[in-house]
Amino acid sequence: MNLGKEIRKFFPALDQEVNGHPLVYLDNAATTQKPVSVLEALDKYYRMDNSNVHRGVHTLGTRATDAYEGAREKVRKFINAKHFGEVIFTRGATTALNMVAQGYARNICQENDEIVLTYMEHHANLIPWQQVSKYTKAQLVYIPMQSDGTMKLEDIKKCITDRTKIVAMTHCSNVLGTMNPIAEVAKLAHEKGAVLVVDGAQSTPHMSVDVQALDCDFFAIAGHKMMGPTGIGILYGKKSLLEQMEPFEFGGDMIEYVHLYDSTWNDLPYKFEAGTPIIAGAVGLGAAIDFLNEIGMNQVQDYEQRLVKYAMEKLKEIQGFVMYGPKERSGLITFNLEGVHPHDVSTVLDMDGVAVRAGHHCAQPLMRMLDVTATARASFYIYNTEEEIDRLADSIQNAKEYFNHVF
């Protein structure tokens, strides 16, 4: 299947006009559009199979359970997890990271221990660690960052010491597009007996992820950023660590035996899936994975690399265009236009039907490092085209002229 123009027909939301112009959707790092197959999988589930899972022995209950557990197996294969029990369905990447911080790190960290972080973390992989630090008195240590938004391996190495208990790092920055060397960091962390928690929200939709090859200990995924529905995410964890980890929520399905004053927990992964799980969300995510598998993740990454390189060349020609992040990056461009507030840029772009995000992108410490309060960001996916990037460039040029004229 050809990406770009040809694949767009599978995404109904792309086929609309916004403010009198064909929509150019470039806010894929926030969330992606959904193909018909995902919409149909959700529809079919609710129309035909809707039932609770792991409970009734009736036919619909069995179908719903098969669909839910079938989706888990699709995720397991997609990220190459070793065991089925290592794939836990969560509400999103944020929940997955909070589960590790609260259920694992809070119990193993003590005063004088260190939690190593980067300046480019999304708040979802930052605030949970601040909370662990407040509770345990473990110190937060930040790895120095270069002006292009990358980190040197030697700096990473220096920060990971015998005191390090946790290294928490994004695989791919949602602002800079920096792709971090997770497999190397895993080696450094493990040499010091530390555990590596990876925020995979911005990598999993765009490249092939193999959690065994990366050798990360925990890995968080957001389903809605890879064409799945909202409200579904994944926590991957190594079995031995998940077995040590405390449940995040308590109630039905996560128990083995319940007594009046104490209870024991179910096996993995159910120990971490209290209550009625996100059944339809998992089924939708399974359909999104089928769609991505049909394309192939290497093709996805190659295509997005082509798009981002084209966009970088095109946009740098605009006078006053300031781009943040390294040359080698994932498929997004975070930028400012000299003299124009990014919210104004995105408002003018929206008038031309071009959707980009403006703001701090849930990375306030990084904004301070870049010495800005906010930026605009265009982020690409498999259905975007070079023509759309031309529209983005024209619209940014319009914004520049509009504001230069008005002020």
Ligand code: 7TS
């Ligand atoms: N981690 C990273 C790197 C992210 O980019 C995001 C969301 C999350 C975690 C949280 O994911 P959630 O699904 O649990 O919310 N990032 C963005 C963004 O860049 N613009 O909107 C949401």
